[in-house]
Amino acid sequence: MPKPTAVTWGEYINQNLPSITNLLNGESITLNNDQPHIKGERFLMQALTTLGGKKIILIGHSQKDNRPVVIKVATDTDGANEIKHERLCRDSLNKMDFAYDQYFYPKELLFKETKKFTIIVNEFIDQTGQFIDRDIETQFELILNALNNQAQAQATTAKHLKSVIRTFGSRNSSDYINLHKSFVETCHKLLPDSKIQETLQESHKLLEASKVKIDRYGYFLTHTDFVPHNFRIKDGVLYYLDSSSFRFANKHEGWARLLNFMTLYNRKLERLLIEYVENNYAVEERESLQLMRIHRLGEIITYYVNTLKNSSGDLLTLNSLRVDFWHEVLKAELKNQRVSQRIVDEYIYQRDQLRSVEEKQRQVGLH
Amino acid sequence: MSKTGHKVEVLTYGKFPESVSGVVINVVTQSLLIPIKLGVFIYKFFMSSLRQDLIIINNGPTTEFPSLFLYPFIGGKSIFVLSDEKATLGLKGVRKLTNSFLTKRLRTLEVNTDMYRKPEIHPFKNNILTEETFNRNWSQHQKEILNYA
Numbered sequence: 001m002p003k004p005t006a007v008t009w010g011e012y013i014n015q016n017l018p019s020i021t022n023l024l025n026g027e028s029i030t031l032n033n034d035q036p037h038i039k040g041e042r043f044l045m046q047a048l049t050t051l052g053g054k055k056i057i058l059i060g061h062s063q064k065d066n067r068p069v070v071i072k073v074a075t076d077t078d079g080a081n082e083i084k085h086e087r088l089c090r091d092s093l094n095k096m097d098f099a100y101d102q103y104f105y106p107k108e109l110l111f112k113e114t115k116k117f118t119i120i121v122n123e124f125i126d127q128t129g130q131f132i133d134r135d136i137e138t139q140f141e142l143i144l145n146a147l148n149n150q151a152q153a154q155a156t157t158a159k160h161l162k163s164v165i166r167t168f169g170s171r172n173s174s175d176y177i178n179l180h181k182s183f184v185e186t187c188h189k190l191l192p193d194s195k196i197q198e199t200l201q202e203s204h205k206l207l208e209a210s211k212v213k214i215d216r217y218g219y220f221l222t223h224t225d226f227v228p229h230n231f232r233i234k235d236g237v238l239y240y241l242d243s244s245s246f247r248f249a250n251k252h253e254g255w256a257r258l259l260n261f262m263t264l265y266n267r268k269l270e271r272l273l274i275e276y277v278e279n280n281y282a283v284e285e286r287e288s289l290q291l292m293r294i295h296r297l298g299e300i301i302t303y304y305v306n307t308l309k310n311s312s313g314d315l316l317t318l319n320s321l322r323v324d325f326w327h328e329v330l331k332a333e334l335k336n337q338r339v340s341q342r343i344v345d346e347y348i349y350q351r352d353q354l355r356s357v358e359e360k361q362r363q364v365g366l367h
Numbered sequence: 368m369s370k371t372g373h374k375v376e377v378l379t380y381g382k383f384p385e386s387v388s389g390v391v392i393n394v395v396t397q398s399l400l401i402p403i404k405l406g407v408f409i410y411k412f413f414m415s416s417l418r419q420d421l422i423i424i425n426n427g428p429t430t431e432f433p434s435l436f437l438y439p440f441i442g443g444k445s446i447f448v449l450s451d452e453k454a455t456l457g458l459k460g461v462r463k464l465t466n467s468f469l470t471k472r473l474r475t476l477e478v479n480t481d482m483y484r485k486p487e488i489h490p491f492k493n494n495i496l497t498e499e500t501f502n503r504n505w506s507q508h509q510k511e512i513l514n515y516a
């Protein structure tokens with residue numbers, strides 16, 4: 001498989017975009033001139049623990065009513081499978097007979113398969129403001145409600161498990177431990193002299209010793225990529241944009257992903273959510289949350305270690321910086337502490353210096 | 368109840384329960400097939416009933432069926448607590464019959480669980496239920512149960 005680079009990604013887009021444009025025109029959909037989601041570091045993005053096919057995200061509008069739409073296009077089997085999996089998950093979300101709450105997602109406007117492309121067009125959920133620009137109280141309420149809403153669905157019986165695992169997939173302590181082991185191995189292979197390996201070995205050992213703590217909160221519905229660019233809010237309702245990231249797994253995996261994200265974007269929200277868990281839930285829940293954060297930090301480090309071989313220039317410097325930054329976060333989390341604000345501020349400053357213009361454009365309005 | 372010197376044993380479905388200070392928690396694996404799960408629950412319930420002076424049964428199909436089965440042995444020292452509203456909604460057939468048999472034959476106590484929820488510590492909301500009210504409610508509930516017994 002050829003290495004993904006900005007050049008090969010650009011060629012890939014140039015090769016496919018005219019055909020996609022024609023195809024969508026035939027369906028009365030016009031693509032916008034500016035396509036931020038194919039710019040910047042998008043070419044590096046490869047999911048580490050999911051299907052991870054090649055997908056192009058585009059924005060456009062319907063010619064009939066000028067309604068804005070979001071288009072996902074896959075050109076390979078993995079990408080097509082991911083789109084189909086996402087549809088299946090989305091359609092199954094509100095059909096689980098043991099779930100008490102409802103889940104919202106954008107309406108599908110078109111699904112089409114051709115010899116070359118698999119295309120899904122969804123309505124664009126127009127929100128009044130970005131999540132991270134909302135006041136802290138609103139952010140806290142929205143997140144807490146969404147996480148509690150996810151936890152309303154737990155597959156506890158053999159019948160429940162049978163009905164949902166094939167659709168959503170599941171993960172138990174052994175899966176987390178095996179995945180984490182693969183993170184250790186990848187980092188060992190790609191960064192043999194780094195201290196990161198030692199830290200990842202330590203986190204792996206901790207997870208191995210905490211099987212019961214992880215499985216105590218097993219088989220809950222959790223959105224494993226629960227970050228602001230994967231949901232939008234309209235009229236107080238949270239819409240999930242990526243249904244394929246729902247899984248029956250540890251209850252705190254979605255929490256962990258969000259808290260790790262908030263280490264960078266909103267430390268106050270991170271602190272408030274942790275305090276909420278400490279004040280209102282059992283000690284065991286807090287332990288489980290810490291373990292999930294550690295696991296997901298291992299994943300993000302491995303993700304960036306993997307990108308190093310495909311990066312050069314400023315992007316290589318930036319991704320090395322990212323590896324070091326998340327390593328610091330992991331070291332702190334292993335001690336059940338938060339990384340210092342100084343380290344976060346320094347990282348943000350350097351990141352902003354190194355990000356390309358295109359990536360900065362891609363980031364506008366993303367969260 | 369364990370705080371006031373009672374020896375408390377909980378029998379529940381699950382796998383790895385959270386620990387509660389001073390309480391022995393007995394679990395029956397939730398993911399077992401229903402007949403096996405109920406059989407194991409009935410056995411553990413019976414053994415536990417031999418050790419206890421008072422049995423508090425929380426409503427729900429998976430506790431009601433074993434209670435019906437063991438009724439001749441446990442009926443005299445049991446209280447049937449109707450606390451799970453969702454479990455009583457839309458009951459029909461055998462489940463409805465089981466529930467009404469237990470409601471009629473056992474000393475039955477209907478409780479509003481909202482009164483016994485731990486006060487939520489929320490960064491932006493004042494607690495509707497204070498720690499003091501929470502403790503008082505539980506103390507009253509305990510008296511009510513012991514009076515029933």
